[in-house]
Amino acid sequence: xxxxxxxxxxxxxxxxxxxxxxEIAAYLFTGGLAAGSSLLAAGGxxxxxxxxxxxxxxxxxxxVTASGVLLVKDLGRPERFHHMLRVAKxxxxxxxxxxxxxxxxxxxxxxxxxxxxxxLPERGPLGLVRRVLPPVGQAAGLAAAATAPALGxxxxxxxxxxxxxxxxxxxxxxxxxxxxxxxxxxxxVGLLAVPPAQAGPARRMAVAGAALELFGAHQVxxxxxxxxxxxxxxxxxxxxxxxxxxxxxxxxxxxxxxxxRVVSAISGAALLAASVATxxxxxxxxxxxxxxxxxxxxxxxxxxxxRRAAEAAEPDR
Amino acid sequence: xxxxxxxxxxxxxxxxxxxDPAAEAGWVDAPPRMGFFTDxxxxxxxxxxxxxxxxxxxxxxxxxxxxxxxxxxxxxxTANSWRHVAFVEQPRPAxxxxxxxxxxxxxxxxxxxxxxxxxxxxxxxxAAGPPGRTGSADGRSxxxxxxxxxxxxxxxQAGCLDVCPTGALxxxxxxxxxxxxxxxxxxxxCVSACPYGVIDRxxxxxxxxxxxxxxxxxxxxLTPACAQACPTESxxxxxxxxxxxxxxxxxxxxxxxxxxxxxxxxxxxxxxxxGDGAFFLLLDEPEVYGLPPDPQVTTRDLPKMWRRAGLAAxxxxxxxxxxxxxxxx
Numbered sequence: 007x008x009x010x011x012x013x014x015x016x017x018x019x020x021x022x023x024x025x026x027x028x029e030i031a032a033y034l035f036t037g038g039l040a041a042g043s044s045l046l047a048a049g050g051x052x053x054x055x056x057x058x059x060x061x062x063x064x065x066x067x068x069x070v071t072a073s074g075v076l077l078v079k080d081l082g083r084p085e086r087f088h089h090m091l092r093v094a095k096x097x098x099x100x101x102x103x104x105x106x107x108x109x110x111x112x113x114x115x116x117x118x119x120x121x122x123x124x125x126l127p128e129r130g131p132l133g134l135v136r137r138v139l140p141p142v143g144q145a146a147g148l149a150a151a152a153t154a155p156a157l158g159x160x161x162x163x164x165x166x167x168x169x170x171x172x173x174x175x176x177x178x179x180x181x182x183x184x185x186x187x188x189x190x191x192x193x194x195v196g197l198l199a200v201p202p203a204q205a206g207p208a209r210r211m212a213v214a215g216a217a218l219e220l221f222g223a224h225q226v227x228x229x230x231x232x233x234x235x236x237x238x239x240x241x242x243x244x245x246x247x248x249x250x251x252x253x254x255x256x257x258x259x260x261x262x263x264x265x266x267r268v269v270s271a272i273s274g275a276a277l278l279a280a281s282v283a284t285x286x287x288x289x290x291x292x293x294x295x296x297x298x299x300x301x302x303x304x305x306x307x308x309x310x311x312x313r314r315a316a317e318a319a320e321p322d323r
Numbered sequence: 324x325x326x327x328x329x330x331x332x333x334x335x336x337x338x339x340x341x342x343d344p345a346a347e348a349g350w351v352d353a354p355p356r357m358g359f360f361t362d363x364x365x366x367x368x369x370x371x372x373x374x375x376x377x378x379x380x381x382x383x384x385x386x387x388x389x390x391x392x393x394x395x396x397x398x399x400x401t402a403n404s405w406r407h408v409a410f411v412e413q414p415r416p417a418x419x420x421x422x423x424x425x426x427x428x429x430x431x432x433x434x435x436x437x438x439x440x441x442x443x444x445x446x447x448x449x450a451a452g453p454p455g456r457t458g459s460a461d462g463r464s465x466x467x468x469x470x471x472x473x474x475x476x477x478x479x480q481a482g483c484l485d486v487c488p489t490g491a492l493x494x495x496x497x498x499x500x501x502x503x504x505x506x507x508x509x510x511x512x513c514v515s516a517c518p519y520g521v522i523d524r525x526x527x528x529x530x531x532x533x534x535x536x537x538x539x540x541x542x543x544x545l546t547p548a549c550a551q552a553c554p555t556e557s558x559x560x561x562x563x564x565x566x567x568x569x570x571x572x573x574x575x576x577x578x579x580x581x582x583x584x585x586x587x588x589x590x591x592x593x594x595x596x597x598g599d600g601a602f603f604l605l606l607d608e609p610e611v612y613g614l615p616p617d618p619q620v621t622t623r624d625l626p627k628m629w630r631r632a633g634l635a636a637x638x639x640x641x642x643x644x645x646x647x648x649x650x651x652x
Binding site (some may be wrong): 018048 | 349482488506507509515521523525610611615616618624627635
């Protein structure tokens with residue numbers, strides 16, 4: 007990227023930096039964790055791995071509950087959170103996300119509650135509940151898994167559908183970063199909570215998620231020209247770097263030492279930490295790009311120059 | 324005028340001519356689209372617009388904040404400043420009236436702090452007269468002042484409106500964009516979606532606020548407070564078609580008078596936001612005034628974004644399935 011000159015109004019930003027605070031970055035993680043955990047749980051459910059199923063369902067409910075709390079807390083008027091339910095607007099990724107969460111949340115919740123069936127008495131009215139809950143939980147678990155991929159990837163569109171230069175221009179690659187990070191964090195739950203004998207799928211999921219995330223992050227950092235810079239520099243750059251290192255360490259630990267309960271758990275924790283670092287890194291990179299007018303002015307200047315050159319070459323257009 | 328059913332904000336190519344955003348939003352028999360033409364060549368930086376706006380709309384004080392950069396102590400459009408008079412103090416290499424098109428004078432260099440670089444310069448405390456006034460052309464300094472009253476652009480394709488998840492932002496019958504304060508829950512999405520950095524969340528209140536083009540006044544046939552207060556008719560209010568004609572004539576006049584640097588900003592219905600309902604006559608590049616040189620509505624790329632997300636979601640599903648089917652343990 008050649009150093010280009012640009013003008014600004016006393017160096018002040020053209021854009022307003024996002025008013026979103028750490029809650030949204032944290033939600034990017036918890037939403038992805040919920041999505042990854044529900045996929046893990048459904049896999050465990052379908053292939054008869056009860057420990058995997060249970061861990062996934064419980065983690066998904068915890069993560070989606072945290073998500074709801076974080077999202078409401080970040081609002082300027084938290085008591086008006088339900089105004090989101092007034093409309094369904096396809097042009098607003100936040101509205102789409104609201105409805106994805108509305109479908110996903112109850113399904114994930116029921117699936118997790120169904121895990122309590124085995125603690126209920128076998129006789130009496132609660133005995134009936136004990137018999138009904140598991141099939142209901144199975145259906146809810148599959149419903150949660152069906153909406154999970156949407157939950158895990160829409161947040162990339164949520165960030166990209168803004169004027170924030172480094173988020174907007176990253177729209178082709180961010181969904182892969184987020185999908186991979188969601189899978190890896192779900193796998194992390196599996197590695198942490200499941201005995202190594204049942205954790206084979208979690209290990210494979212960790213590899214697939216890490217591959218997807220590292221591929222996407224590489225594209226984000228290297229294919230965006232000037233607006234890729236905030237992903238490589240400053241605090242965002244350090245967070246993303248840490249995320250990558252933790253991902254690699256987590257996958258390596260899972261593959262090489264996965265038969266050991268302790269190594270497996272540490273690897274899972276590393277994958278979860280990696281996802282947190284990656285989400286906060288992506289979040290901060292966008293904020294940094296909105297704060298510095300060069301990321302707004304220079305790419306737009308370049309676009310204008312290209313358009314004028316094209317118009318000059320084809321005056322009839 | 325009929326609404327163009329293909330002209331929805333998010334449908335590509337959104338470049339289809341969009342004449343009437345009110346009709347497009349579903350208004351039947353809407354009045355003509357109203358807007359602002361702000362002619363910065365006659366702005367004297369008096370800030371009557373800022374004051375009138377605050378008075379009429381009951382906008383809270385932004386507090387006393389001396390920015391130490393020029394006569395502009397407002398700084399930017401915010402939730403508490405719906406008009407903002409930019410005040411540029413600028414060295415110019417060429418003599419005024421030079422026939423060569425004025426280059427963007429004294430470009431700052433790349434970096435977040437171009438304040439120190441030449442684009443703007445504080446001239447010290449004001450004296451009785453403007454700097455360089457010596458009574459003769461020879462004594463003129465090479466500085467000039469640019470003043471510009473900035474405001475919400477009321478875009479034809481408004482990013483804030485597109486992304487609002489509650490329906491608090493809406494398109495009025497006048498083609499303007501207004502926040503309903505009883506609906507807004509302060510999610511902050513519009514703040515990040517605005518390509519001009521206009522709309523903002525008010526601290527302590529939690530909701531998003533911006534210029535309404537005095538929706539209450541224009542509904543009653545009155546002129547918006549800022550335009551009413553402007554002593555030089557730098558801010559002109561009226562039907563957008565009329566304003567565009569007037570602006571084109573004004574630019575032609577200025578060019579004839581030897582000001583080739585005069586140009587319109589936001590007037591073109593083919594630009595990245597479908598044209599602004601509030602547009603400007605500028606005397607330098609837009610970024611000199613803190614405006615983006617080529618703004619685009621973010622939702623123009625939204626269909627492509629959803630396709631990429633769909634692809635990633637499929638990859639995610641496939642990876643999870645493969646993890647469980649791909650091995651025994």
